[in-house]
Amino acid sequence: MVERRHWFSDMLPHLILTIGVGILAFPVWLAVVGSTWDAGTIANGTMPLYPGPYAVENYTRALGHGGRSSGEPVGMLMLNSFVMALAIALGKIAISMISAYAVVYFRFPFRMAAFWLIFITLMLPVEVRIYPTYQVVAQVGLLDTYAGLAVPLIASATATLLFRQFFMTIPPELVEASKIDGAGPLKFFKDTVLPLSITTMAALFVIQFIYGWNQYLWPLLITTRPDMQTIVVGIKKLLVTQDALTEWQIAMTTAVLAMLPPVLVVLVMQKLFVRGLVETEK
């Protein structure tokens, strides 16, 4: 558009965006810096704004032995987080995809009832009914198992709704063409719906992976064995609250490590992630 321009109005967006980027990055920068100094420097409040010489020591210790009180190596915690996140992401995609398929491509008694049963759970995270859910998981013997970490969290309406919406955008003529071409429901699912959903699945995978990785209260409650703990919970254990000092350098090291996988996933899969996010929610 033909517009009157002014150097200030040209610079303003850059200025504001740079400030925004700075504000968003600053806490993480401090954490990174924190992960490269020793306990004393941090505890005395004399940590500078630039990285120190203890990076290797801190990261080796976090990955190898872990914090003093928890004593669990970060590697193992990350593996648990990874398994949990993966199970949640894949599980959610699998069950919500087929249930959405049922709702969209079939008409059967109680279809709407089933849909509503699922839909009501849309915005009800496990936190609201945390103790009863814990009790139920205990009753079915899933404490301290990957299944216990993942399965209760894969019951979510969001993914089902997303797939439903996506399926509704598949032209109905494709079903009709398939029918005329002699494909039944399972064949249609396998030959057409599945391949068409690949990007949706990938996008959803990114989001759910992050969701799973970032879980906190749930794994905190249902894992009792240290070797089942996840990394996000592990950090909380590093934040000692009594009698001893927090090993901030290890806590920060662990936090940086814990943040890395999901942030990398977001950065690498940015396009898919943004698409998935905007579609899931709308």
Next chain:
Amino acid sequence: QTEIQWWHAMTGANNDVVNKLAADFNASQKEYKVVATYKGSYPDALNAGIAAFRAGNAPHILQVFEVGTATMMAAKGAIKPVQEMMKEAGENFDPKSYLPAITGYYSTAKGDMLSFPFNSSSMVMWVNRDALKKANIAEIPKTWPEVFEAGKKLKAAGWDKCGFTAAWSPWALVEQFSAWHNVPMGTKANGLDGFDTEMKFNSPLHVKLLTDLVNLQKDKTYDYSGRGNENEGRFTSGECPIMLTSSGFYGNVKANAKFDFAAAPMPYYPDAPGAPQNSIIGGASLWVMGGKSAAEYKGVAKFFTFLSDTDRQAKLHIESGYLPITKAAYDKVKASGFYKDFPDRETPIKELTNKEPTENSRGLRFGNMVQIRDMISEELENALAGKKSPQQALDDAVSRSNATLRQFERTAGR
């Protein structure tokens, strides 16, 4: 090999001690394996234990801090009394071998010892001697007014962010304070004589302390440092030169403080009749959870016997700052001349045995005491933040505590 789960709340240096104990026990025999798991703070560990029990997944041994005692005692079906277990397992166990204050605290009215004493502590006043010197304070203050005075001097000498502070505020400012001044925290010998107790810690003396602190908070002569471990950090970093906390903090001070420090007795109001009386024990004991097999209990019993070993107890005391819980261990350390070299390491024991305990200083046994501590903390915060008058805050704390006590009374399975 039978696995024995031991959930605990020991952090920092004490955490190393616990891990070492488990490792040593595991190395000493082949039949059992003790797996020590850190479950977070004392309340977190207790919470995890309760939740796990409800889920049918309780550990064998649960470390519960002293104020959880009533909760555990009331849970008749959930626990296995230690004395009984030791007997069944054929292990030697004599409650009388422990310091009386400890035995009394963890035994029923009938004298059955329900839990195994592990890390008993008392509250002491940690001081930064270097700082005192700089502020020209010759003597470690003994009374509250002296502490206030010292705080002011320290402030003037550059410790302007914090003259003195106290960790575990409800423990320090209400529980130990009551016993040390021989005033009741609650009725019925602080609950030792039954669950139908009522709180009393809004007495004039209690209000006096809080009023003083509220006034000093204004210029940070006293500075409240939250409910977490900021206190400890501020002491070791040198920010706060005087701090009340557990004697069990020793290992961590030693590791982190770069100055000359000492553990002094808790301060008292000199005008309070009978003060100082005696302190009550803090720290925690080990509870054995119910519903396990005989073989497992046997392992637990073996482990406890292992822990009671006199040499081991003595070492524990020296390394961690917790009390030598058996008389034998105390005697042994004393005999070694350790206290001559390090007189302040005897401070907590001296506090504990300062006088013959009274109704008000034998111990505490309030139901839902863990929640009550939160209420007290909240009301202290309200007062210190100036949102409520000290009197009002303590009155509210008392009435809220009483409501909780009533609820506990209703549900406690007796």
Next chain:
Amino acid sequence: MDRRTVFNNRLLPYLLLAPQLAVTLVFFYWPASQAAWMSFRLEDAFGLTTEFVGLENFQVLLRDPSYYGAMVNTVVFSGSVAFLSLSLALLLAVMADKQIRGATAYRTLLVWPYAVAPAIAGVFWLFMFQPSLGMIGRTLRGMGVDWNPLLNGGDAMLLVILAATWKQISYNFLFFLAGLQSIPKSLIEAAAIDGARPTRRFWTIVFPMLSPTTFFLLVVNIVYVFFDTFGIIDAITRGGPAKATETLVYKVYNDGRLGGDLGGSAAQSVILMAIVIALTAIQFRYVEKKVTY
């Protein structure tokens, strides 16, 4: 009108629905009904004795000033986080939507906090603002600001609000950006021809056109503040000091902790679930309406 062609198998749809329904029933409806059941009962910590008490838990709850305190906290907290994160995100999105150099780079640099776990975000902010060792906390104190989130409820609230806002900006930014980009260019052009200058264009065309996005984000932000911020609060303030940062969800957790008041906690769960279901319904109706927009 649904003009979709369907398959007419009888059993298959039920089989396809079964896994999701099973998981939902077992891990949602069963616990939810347990919560309802527990809300009528009084239990000891270990669940050894239990007693039916009718509506007592609800009565106690509704008489408890700290419940209303938690409500106020929740409103203040969610309102502030929603307002701050929405307005900052909108500002950033509007800037990033301009045809400027490096727009994609800016976007990348603005999206990643989404991936940070709330609990970890909490740890970061605690690390910054801890009064005695946090870099900013100390700086503030050094400047003579009485920064004391350990004692001052306002400071503590501010801290969790900032942390939660920080975490939420990326999310809102993405949606606003998508919303801005989905506004047809021709509308802006039509407005320009109609004589509206950029600022007026923003307030009369762009902003109203974003209102579905804004409304959606409002709902999502409220839900976010309700639940996802648990980790932030737990890491930074644990609801303190003096319950100043205890939100409704944190209270559910805290009251049920130590088995102290499971009935009361369950009663709170029941009320919360009702609130959230109502929110969902509102949003759903709105979404339905939006389809025709």
Next chain:
Amino acid sequence: MAVVTLQNVRKVYAGDIEAVKGVSLDIPDGHLCVLVGPSGCGKSTLLRMVAGLETITSGSVAIGGREVNEVEPADRDIAMVFQNYALYPHMSVYDNIAYGLRNRRTPKDEIDRRVQEAARILAIEPFLNRKPRALSGGQRQRVAMGRAIVRKPQVFLFDEPLSNLDAKLRVQMRVEIKKLQRALGVTSIYVTHDQVEAMTLSDKLVVMNAGRVEQVGAPSEVYRRPATRFVATFIGSPPMNLLDGVVEGEGRVRVDGAVLDVSDMRAGLQPGHLVEVGIRPEDLEIVGSASNSVSLPIDFVEELGATQLFYGALGGQPFVVQAGTGVVPADAKSLGLRIAAERIHVFDRESGQRLGRVAETAAA
């Protein structure tokens, strides 16, 4: 290749929408039958019942003499071309065409032979390995055709197959479809709402309106003798002019003061019977300003190149005249019009039925 027979076919959708209200139709072997009508008149519904994509509420559909009401689409031996082509976006062109054969377990080399042949006929061989999104609209259309012909079905069904193409391409593909259908000789049903397409393609033209058939016939027949006012205005562009009239007597109608002779008018109509008189814009003879002519003041002229459209009004009703370019001087303010008696259509004003002579109508 087969005869398709519809007997009194009805479709009621859930919610009591009667989309098709009893249609009977015979499509001879090898014919191309076009269903045309305004949007929502039930064309697609009818076609989809033949395809088996909608259940038939009542009546019967037979293909090649076999009633197929209960037969699955896959087993009806039909092929269908959709408006949006419905190509499988994730499959190559080759796979799109081969999919139906594969599902029928046709041997591999047979599939290959047939796909190659179809591709050759449609000149899409160079694209066989592409995905549909890499094709232009016209090319996609061809692939859709390929998918239909490769199966050598008994019946082709087309649902507005050209309406996603631009005008030029539409004309071109229309010719190609017609040629192909001729060459293969497969019975076909073709749905469109474009009357030009309908006219040009059909062997048999079916004009539908509101779920019913208004007229069936050869396209020229439908154009020359529309059975109803609806058909008269629907077929032909610009549409037939309609003027209110009153029967004066046998073969004579009074319109706006003037009396017109009408050669095709049913006997026995009472004078005073209210009618509408229809005259196609191109059926008017333009005479200087002779007597016995009607004068039309020109409001407005549109230039179409070969012809011109003159807009005006007669008796308060809009009236359009089409004439070859150059016939009317550029500065003319009005037209003198003469109307041949045999070019006048008369419809009942109430029912909209043609009031042509009965014998002749029956012969059509």
Next chain:
Amino acid sequence: MAVVTLQNVRKVYAGDIEAVKGVSLDIPDGHLCVLVGPSGCGKSTLLRMVAGLETITSGSVAIGGREVNEVEPADRDIAMVFQNYALYPHMSVYDNIAYGLRNRRTPKDEIDRRVQEAARILAIEPFLNRKPRALSGGQRQRVAMGRAIVRKPQVFLFDEPLSNLDAKLRVQMRVEIKKLQRALGVTSIYVTHDQVEAMTLSDKLVVMNAGRVEQVGAPSEVYRRPATRFVATFIGSPPMNLLDGVVEGEGRVRVDGAVLDVSDMRAGLQPGHLVEVGIRPEDLEIVGSASNSVSLPIDFVEELGATQLFYGALGGQPFVVQAGTGVVPADAKSLGLRIAAERIHVFDRESGQRLGRVAETAAA
């Protein structure tokens, strides 16, 4: 109301796409100028430069004598109707129309008066309180028009304003736009890719191709004397037939063995010069099978109602003839064609330029 003048206007988009390659144009006050051309030829770009929505790479645009290259859209005193109407979805129809006036701080009652007047002219008074989404396509189109006319600008700009409407409505709205533009007398530029729309609407027709102007002229002029082969085939449907030919001598061209007389042919063309001969399908005279006629074997007939299209090939090149229905017997297998010398167009085979007589072309 104003003259619009474009001088050597160029537009190069980022990425070196030269969308408009130097266009000069004069649009007299009150005229309606239509830009027509295939997709991507730069029509919209040109229009948007006049609107100020795109910057001008080089050249100048003047409205009413004032150069506006650097003037913001808001200050150019223009109004624009977009293809998708660009109605503000969150405002009522009234507010949509009033928005431009409000931005200019027009007094309230003046706004009301003008909006009501525009609504009356466009017959959208009943909808003034509705939101655009509650309107049909045609109604939205009217609102977009209303928004343009209410401001009484110097210039109207239209970018394919009718292409989102269906065929019937398009014809109707086209007539209305023309009438309205006439009545208001506002200089207008109208972009379309539909040649019928272009022909019928324009006072001045500009045919564009690949960023350049191919021909400017009155529509009938462009139809009768297309300046290039491109224009010849672009304007007119079915398009002009083109046959390869060779100049035989002055006024004579050999096509497929036969020699044709051509009356409009540039002097001085060397015999042997390669040309293309263009003949419009409707310009052929159909003679039984007289001598001196060309015979076209009929491949295929399309029925259009009033006319018929006969498809065949001459000299291996496709050839279409349009004739009134009934002129050719239904069973005819071939047509005898005669072509009047003055109806033949000749183009240079290489450059595509018309090889008409120079004097006459200049006069156009």
